[in-house]
Amino acid sequence: MPDTASTDLKPREVLARYQRAMLDKSADDLADLYAVDAVHEFPFLFPGMPERYEGREEVRAGYRAAWDASPAQPQEIREVAVHENTDPEVIVVEQIVSGTLTTTGRPFSFPGLLVIRVRNSQIVHVRDYMDGLGVAHAMERLTAVAASLSDRS
Numbered sequence: 001m002p003d004t005a006s007t008d009l010k011p012r013e014v015l016a017r018y019q020r021a022m023l024d025k026s027a028d029d030l031a032d033l034y035a036v037d038a039v040h041e042f043p044f045l046f047p048g049m050p051e052r053y054e055g056r057e058e059v060r061a062g063y064r065a066a067w068d069a070s071p072a073q074p075q076e077i078r079e080v081a082v083h084e085n086t087d088p089e090v091i092v093v094e095q096i097v098s099g100t101l102t103t104t105g106r107p108f109s110f111p112g113l114l115v116i117r118v119r120n121s122q123i124v125h126v127r128d129y130m131d132g133l134g135v136a137h138a139m140e141r142l143t144a145v146a147a148s149l150s151d152r153s
Contacts, residue, residue: 009121011091012084018116018123019077022097025067031060035122046132047145072108072139074099080111089117089124101139108138 009017014033021030034040034056041052049066053059080094093116098109113129136145 007121009118011089011116011118012082014118014121014123015082015091015093015114015116018114019095022077023074025074027060027064027067030063031056033123034059035119035124038122038124038126040123040126040128042128042130044129044132046130047136047141047148049132070139071101071103072099072135073102089119091116091118104140106138108135110134110138 017033018030021027021033036056037054038056038059039052039054040059042049050062053062074097076098078096078098080096082094083092085091093114094111095114096109096111098107100107110131111134112131115127115129116123117125133142133145136142
């Protein structure tokens with residue numbers, strides 16, 4: 001991926017690169033979009049994911065581990081709506097990620113919402129609202145997730 005520091009990327013351009021990295025399951029391409037001290041939060045319960053990543057290298061390591069372990073192969077990201085703001089650093093995207101499970105060949109599709117803040121061509125903050133239970137269901141892990149939730153105190 002080209003060095004983001006050498007060009008003046010707007011939030012919409014960063015979003016396009018973010019989505020390409022997701023489709024490629026490239027943790028390196030994704031992490032390279034982030035500032036060194038960026039924060040990526042998962043405000044909704046998403047079993048198996050932390051509440052947040054702090055810093056580019058946590059994003060890289062976290063996504064590498066998650067994507068390497070996942071049988072999901074995303075094939076399309078459909079933007080339901082993209083909201084550009086009065087704050088020129090922020091973009092909000094409602095999207096649906098669809099693809100196939102490599103283990104079964106079954107299709108999956110789940111909605112999500114991203115709130116991305118871009119400064120100096122780099123992501124400095126993401127709030128990633130994923131349908132964690134929808135993902136667990138698509139991955140045929142809903143029973144295991146439910147059991148793990150009942151074990152919580």
